[in-house]
Amino acid sequence: MNITTIIINVIAIIGLSASLIKNKEKTKKSLKVAGKMFIEMLPTVLIIIVIIGLINGFVSPDKISAFIGNRSGIIGVIIIGLVGTVMYIPSIISFPLAASLLEKGASISAVAAFITTLTMIGTITLPLEIKILGKKIALLRNGISFVIAIIIALIMGAIL
Amino acid sequence: MxxxxxxxxxxxxxxxxxxxxxxxxxxxxxxxxxxxxxxxxxxxxxxxxxxxxxxxxxxxxxxxxxxxxxxVPRDIIVKYLGESSGVKGVFLAIVLGALPSGPLYIAFPIAASLLKKGARVSNIIVLLSAWACIKIPQEMVELQFLGLHFMVARLLLTIVFVIIMGLLIEQIIKWSNNKGGVGNAVY
Missing domain, CATH: 1.10.287 (Helix Hairpins)
Known part of the structure; x- marks a missing residue:
């Protein structure tokens, strides 16, 4: 168990205790919300973990680094950014996936582009966003988000 | 809704x-x-x-x-963001967006009602983007798997560029509204 794991759990326990002292009903409700989210997220978490395992066993680091490594340049970053754009998985699960890709030779830029487009851009929620906020705002926000995700990724590759 | x-x-x-x-x-x-x-x-x-x-x-x-x-009641987002502008407004948009309060599609109606109330477009874009990708618990998981340098660098860059994007989109919308001569063409 590493330090971050311990810190997250300690914060959760402190928060839960504080909530319990202040209001029992609200604490119950938040635990219900937490349980529901956990169940909802569980299958996706398991799928991603199994995929990480398969990538580790069957895809050679050479292939990953050729596709999204330092040699692949900006094209690789844009491709993985597009993958993040169309994927619809909770960002919490994208971090272990990103870590495993990094370990296998993906570049910092590629991994940063993937996480950033994944979280900022919602292709699946786009129709709803257009309906509620209008075409102009929705399309501008998602389109420019893609561009800034690529810029953020390239800067990260340069400084880390 | x-x-x-x-x-x-x-x-x-x-x-x-x-x-x-x-x-x-x-x-x-x-x-x-x-x-x-x-x-x-x-x-x-x-x-x-x-x-x-x-x-x-x-x-x-x-x-x-x-x-x-x-x-964290959703009303506080509307309450604080509706009336603040400038640097304070941007700061609040990031902080309120970063408080975890459900998936992004929940933020759309909140953003729409804020726009109707006259909140700045730039602040709404910052709110939506912060809501989408700057969540406190998520940052902790990022720290766990990708390390401190990666997490902090991505967080700071995201904040900077999200603000730039907000101002840019606000300008584009203002410009296209003036050009079209329509009063409130956001919708």
Whole structure:
């Protein structure tokens, strides 16, 4: 168990205790919300973990680094950014996936582009966003988000 | 919000689909591992390592998300963001967006009502973007798997560029409204 794991759990326990002292009903409700989210997220978490395992066993680091490594340049970053754009998985699960890709030779830029487009851009929620906020705002926000995700990724590759 | 309700109903179906997808993934994995015994060790080891790491943090993250969703009322977002502008408005948009309060599609109606109340477009864009990608529990998971440097660098860059994007979109909308001569063409 590493330090971050311990810190997250300690914060959760402190928060839960504080909530319990202040209001029992609200604490119950938040635990219900937490349980529901956990169940909802569980299958996706398991799928991603199994995929990480398969990538580790069957895809050679050479292939990953050729596709999204330092040699692949900006094209690789844009491709993985597009993958993040169309994927619809909770960002919490994208971090272990990103870590495993990094370990296998993906570049910092590629991994940063993937996480950033994944979280900022919602292709699946786009129709709803257009309906509620209008075409102009929705399309501008998602389109420019893609561009800034690529810029953020390239800067990260340069400084880390 | 009727469209919000419709979206949730749609996600009921996708819940069943995702469990089915897990079944298919496990079946394919079992097939692969039985036909390639050499890779079996690496695959199972990796799955086990990531599984234990995830299972040690996921419940805590979920509890934090649940607590914040229940204790942070959505009204405060509307209340504070509706009336503040300038640097204070941008700062508030980031902080309020970063408080975990459900998936992004919940933020759309909030953003729409804020726009109707006359909040600045730039602040709304910052709110939506912060809501989408700067969540406190998520940052902790990023710290866990990708390290301090990666997490901090991405966080700071995201904040800077999200603000730039907000101002840019505000300008574009102002410019296109003036050009079209329509009063409130955001919708």
């Amino acid at each position: 009727r469209s919000d309700l419709k979206f949730r109903k749609g996600s009921e179906k996708s819940k069943i689909r995702i469990w089915a997808l897990l079944g298919v993934t496990l079946a394919i994995t079992a097939l692969l591992l039985s036909s390639f015994p050499k890779e079996r060790g690496v695959v199972i080891n990796t799955i086990w390592n990531y599984f234990t790491e995830m299972i040690l943090i996921l419940p805590a993250v979920m509890i934090l998300l649940g607590l914040l969703e229940v204790w």
